[in-house]
Amino acid sequence: MPRSPRRPPQLRGRVFRGSVAVGRGLLTRNDLRSSAWRPLFRDVYADAQLPVTHRTRCTAVGRWLIPPGGAIAGRSAAALYGCAQVTTDDPVDVLVPSGVRVGAVAGLRVHHGPIDPGDILDRAGPAVTSPERTCWDLALWLDLVEAVVIIDALLARRVTDLPALRGYAVARAGRRGWRAMLRAVDLADAGAESPQESRTRVRLVLAGLPRPRTQWIVSDRGRFVARLDLAWPDYRVAVEYDGLWHDNPEQFHSDRRRLNQLVGGDWIILHVTAKRLREDFDGFVAEVRAALRSRGHVTRVPR
Structure with a gap:
């Protein structure tokens, strides 16, 4: 035995x-x-009986694997702030000072760069980059859309705010990454309520459409009618992201009922799903552009 x-x-x-x-x-x-x-x-x-999360792995990295002056950074830092979706086994992002050598460690993604005073916070947990430095690194290391997705979440949770982010970037004008951060911050919106809403909004703007308002409230003589994910109220056009929560039949029917009220109120409501974003985003952009054009907006196509 x-x-x-x-x-x-x-x-x-x-x-x-x-x-x-x-x-x-x-x-x-x-x-x-x-x-x-x-x-x-x-x-x-x-x-093996301990539930291991990305935070658990970050804590271990912070305790044993980061050299002095380094910190948990990027998506991992955002996850510690509760603002990024990462899996347990995703690599842990680490920022270390320029010139400091770190041996290759499986599961660790090491980035080098200048670190200013205040860029690293050392609290009860592992050393982590400040919210502003985290956003700088996200803008530098990630695709623009994905960087904005996480910055939206940091803003929504009030971990930081737009003036602080813009000020951080402007104070470092000329340094590699400052323009990338400003571009991401200019696209960010604290009103986004999900990563997919953020992705939809940013991709629509990058496609040349006017910037929509987030979580727009529609009322009728002071009575609440609906709250829309993305809206162009001047043209009464809106986009709703249909996520997996619509597996709840009651919520689905309630949602459709409120949207029917809007259609009756002369709104155009366009729906988008993850599959559509993934497989036919160009077609969806064309539909939104046509809806806006039908209401008098002249859209531009980016070069």
Whole structure:
């Protein structure tokens, strides 16, 4: 009958350095290969019964793998602020000072750059880039649309605000990344309520359409009628993103009922889904452009 793996009580429910556990005689190298322990990074393990999240991995990186002066950054920093969707096994983004060498570690994505005073916050958890520096790095490292998606979330949660972001970029005018940050900030909107709403809005604007208003409230003689994801109220045209929450039949019917009221009130409501965004965005842009044109707006096509 196979013997159960060793699980010393000192290590249960914990993340630890394998070499330290071996050095203290708690485990052997063979024990570390058993099903009782989950490898997170080189020489970093977790109790296999411990729920491991991206935050857990960031904490381990901050404790053992980041050199002095470095910090959790980019998407990982945004995740620590509660503003980015990352999976447990996504690489942890780390920012280290220019010129500091860091050996390759599987699961770690290391970025080098100048770090100013105030760029790193060292609180109860791992060292993390400030919200403003996080947005700078997102604009520099990510596709423009995806950077704005996360910046929208940071704004919506009031982790930072537009004046602070613009001021941060302008104070670093001429440095690599400042124009990218300003462009992302100019496209950002604290009113977005989901990543897909952000993606839809930004891609429509980049396609040459006028910037829509987010979460626009429609009322009739002071009575609430509906709140629209994206709207051009001057033209009474709106876009609604249909997400997976519409699997709820009651919510679906309630949503459609309120939108029918808008159609009766002379609004044009266009619906978009993840599949449409992924497979036929150009066709959707053409539909929005045609709806706006039918209401008198002359749209431009970007060169």
